[in-house]
Amino acid sequence: MTGRHVTLFSPTQDTIHRWLAGAVLLLMLVCGLATSADAKLTFRQNKHLYQAQKALQVGDAQQCVTMIHSYTTEYPDDIPYPFYSLLGACYHQLNDYPKAAEAFATALKLQPDDAQLSINLATCYYLDGHYDQAGRQFSHSYQLQQAKDPQLLYQSAVAFIQGEHYRQAKQSLTSLINSGATIKANWYELLLSCHIELKEWQQGQQLLDRLLQQQPEHEPYWRLKAQIALQQEKYKQAASALEVTLRLHGDNRDDLTQLAGLYGYLRAPLRAADLLKRAYQDTPTPENSLKIARLYHQGYAYDEALAEVDAALHRSPKNSELHSLKAQLLYDRGSYQQLLALSPTTARPRQHLLQGYAAWHLGQWETARTHFKQALGDRRFRSQARNALDVLDLLAQAEQESNAAI
Template identity: 25%
Template sequence: MQKLLSKRLLVATVVASVYGAAIPAALVSSDASAQQKASEKQTRKVPTLRSKVYDQLSRAQTAADEGNVGEAIDILDVVKSKTSSMNSYEQAMMYNFYGFIYYNDEQYDKALDAFASVVEQQPIPRKFEMSTLFSLAQLHLMQGNYENVVKYLERWETLNNGEIPPKNKVLKAQALYQNKQYEGAAGYIDQAVAEHEAQGMIPDEGWLVLQRAVYYELKRPEKVKDILVKMVKLYNEPKYWIQLAGMYGELGEERKQLAIMETAYQQGYVQSAADIFNLAQLYYYHRAPFKGAKLMEQALADGTLEKNLRNWRFLGQTWQLAKENDKAIPALTEAAALSEDGELDSQLAQIYLNTEKWDKAIAAAERALEKGQLRNEGTPHLVKGMALYNTGQYARALDQLAEAEKHPKSRGIAQQWKKFVEAEKSSQERREIELSS
């Protein structure tokens, strides 16, 4: 996980919280930051941080900055050996430096122990304690110790004189969310967002991401949709448009789902293979197959969509729905070549039959029967029989219609065609006899 704060910012944060600003060691004395200490003495009496102690701590920090972590820890260990002569404030600062050095060396467990020791030293400046408690909450969140996040934030709240800042509530919400306490997380993140908006400020994007995730886990799609509408308006990110479309689909509002996806497509946000296929499906189911087929065709041509069985088959079916059989045939032919069963060849046979391409209908029906695994084996027999009839091959046609008659789903139409072909065959035979006599 990315570090919560940079090394210098971490050090400056705590030093500034104690003194009001980062100050050089030469200025640290019993009189330093008199106004700051006078203010803090209103709530607690804090001992002085002596310059000789701060000088040693500063030496440790310098060594750490130069990459000599071992040397820095050795310096702090020397300071620690003299804790019997140090006051609570000095010991707290010592542990504070241990914490930052361990943190920047990515020894997070040791950093947590050190920062925890800071707030155990009492009395120390209230702002110093508060900033350390907040850092502890952040570090425990990073380490996955979610209960400790809430514990340290609640202790922070006992020291706070004013309103609880939204960022604290967000941190609590994060911890509760990660700990699967979604109702509690919802309360805190809602408060943080509402308070920020009440001040005329735009909520941080990450806050809304968390709020959306919380309500998704609570299975409240209407609320998730509302949050995504806000995110689309505020941030206009492609992923939020796609997610919003998905939520409309989950809510059964398919027309809005299509409208959002189409708007996203027009803005250039529908780019992934999955999103393109989903939009094509929406066009298909909302009776706009031509748009869906053109979208699929372009994506297959430019390589966004893989030329696989699913995509070729769906493109063919979409062209069929658009009543563009001449365009459906190439797609279904590609799909049929990749299919192990005969279903697509059977579909092709029917299309060829409907477009009066008798020989191709016969060939496709034969491929379908050869591959097998058909939902209705009677269909290719029926198609082949009808195509043979149209080429004047009555006897062969009757053989195929007899096969189709064996299957319940095609029996009725096969029997009708069988009677028709038999009548045509008889008529032809009579004409031949008449001509020969």
């Protein structure tokens, strides 16, 4: 059993996805274009830009696009950045994010220090699903700002995470946490998700311990603690964390069965069996009853194992594996008379082999011989049954010779 072979939950991913669902990007396109003090537009430029902007303001984005293209076609060498910025806003309103991004990128080349243009470009990258570019552009927008807005670093991190660029997301989150802004819990949660995705188990564990100090009753943290421990093959710590999860969250079949699997690996079969009984309650399948009974068997709790098998046989009277396990349990417990009393109609070769040994213990040689002969039909037990019959023949011969000598 290794950590990479164990899935504790749709777990980790479910938790991270919940955190991301709460990471709402406040994507705002700001286009105060015609009044920009540093644009230095000519009368002609102002006139055309004003007319195009009026079309956008009344909701006719397509007309705005047409008017801008008309101007750029007529005056291809006289296109200041506000035209491209307004064009980007039009395409954004038309949900044509690739063209919007192209327009904002052109505007930003002409006005490279404009933080809002950079934010607009990042927004369009994000809406178009280019999360890597969006993450980098949001981070660059933060650097361009004179009055720094930490929200841009947060948006950068979220974009990187959605694009599965976890190392870059970690850098944005680290900058955000160190920015001097009031720290929010979900910043640490997203950073933790990055550590987990990057398999940085030690850093993740350290951060998670800090979060647990602040919120010791927050069940998802304990669930993550269990997974991180599993990934490091620290199975006792994983079991301990899952025990806390159960106490906080209540019984959950998936948690109970996963914890039972851990205890089975840790050679604590009785605890594993008890957990499985809680998981399946009063209606386990025959397969689950077999798991529970075998765990009790491993822990030498024969009475509990037999009770589980008998209850399962009441529900599934023809299940051969249950009958076989019952025979083994009776033999191991030394209940030879009960073993011999089992119905012959359900007997399989293994049961006959065990009944033969039971009869042997009781000195019932002919009964033992009968059962061993029945076991010869299965090649898995043929050698054992043949050896037992040979010994019985030797004993019978010795008894005859002894009687003759007397």
